[in-house]
Amino acid sequence: MTTYSPNYKGAQWQISQVELDPETRTPATTVMEPTELAGPTVFWPDSTTSYLLHFKGGHISWTVADEADTALRALEALRDGEEIDPGTLRAYLRDVRKLETRMTALKEELLLFARESGPSGRARLPFRDIGEELGQHHSTVIERHKRILDGDTAQWRSWLAQHTARAALYANGGELPRAAEPPREHETGVYDSEEPGKIEARCRCGWSGPTGTNTVTASRQAKAHEENPLGE
Known part of the structure; x- marks a missing residue:
């Protein structure tokens, strides 16, 4: 049985009460069972598909999963030619906009991480490789990286990095924390x-x-x- 956070009040989560047989403690009513399982993908008799997301929890991951769910429902509604009522349409626009800004923060944090020194002591990826994966010329990636270091971070970077060690990085003009220097004899x-x-x-x-x-x-x-x- 799948359960969801009782604290979430969104319309998409509807938990149905299933009556259990008092003797066998099994559902007294017929419960729809999947027709096929393929890794995290589940296919159902009503032609819908579920995809199981794995994450450690916390409101950051839950928020992204929730807004991604809204985006998928908006996508299906548009592709199916459904009429969308004003309230639902506003919710679709709002969550898609939020998801977009969160993904921008995530993309740029990955850019920063890729240019930080890895175990080898060098940047994890060269700018050309980053540009190739982002579909941008490497000079554009270099320029954006420089602006981030100058303090022009993504709008929701603080949301993304909160309560982590990365929250202290790129503060005060974007400089990385410097390693502590040994005290000088003559200072x-x-x-x-x-x-x-x-x-x-x-x-x-x-x-x-x-x-x-x-x-x-x-x-x-x-x-x-x-x-x-x-x-x-």
Whole structure:
């Protein structure tokens, strides 16, 4: 028996109550059985076909499956020449539009993933291969990838990547998180001096410059120390 989420209120899911024989605990009424099974595909006596989708759950996958179901019903209605009432037509348009924007986010996330470093340390796919699969010239793919890195991400990328490790990627202008650099021995900064109203340059190694009041001068002293910490 197939069950669906009780939280979903869409019109397409209609669960029928089947009366069971009290002795055998089998359906007391005739239940339609499939005429053929072919992997995830099921063929039924009423000429309909079911295709079983496999996913781990979560509202992201459920949403895509639900909107894809709506798109299929719209497709069948148009091909069969059915008259579609205004309410159903609006639902078809709305879900097809949402599904399209979600697929755009998914396509572009796959583009980003393909250009990230894989196990080999190099990009998983070259731009030419990506362009071939997307039906676009590789220069068009390169340009779109650059715009994404500059912050022009897909409208629903945050929806797609939410609650995953990828959600933190391509934020703040699209840059990938950089690997943490080991602390440098000579790393300087300008700080307040113990003398009121004065400043001084200091280094991680313990060096400190003369106190003064000019921030620019202190910064130059700090840079000079980093470049030549031994003062040679």
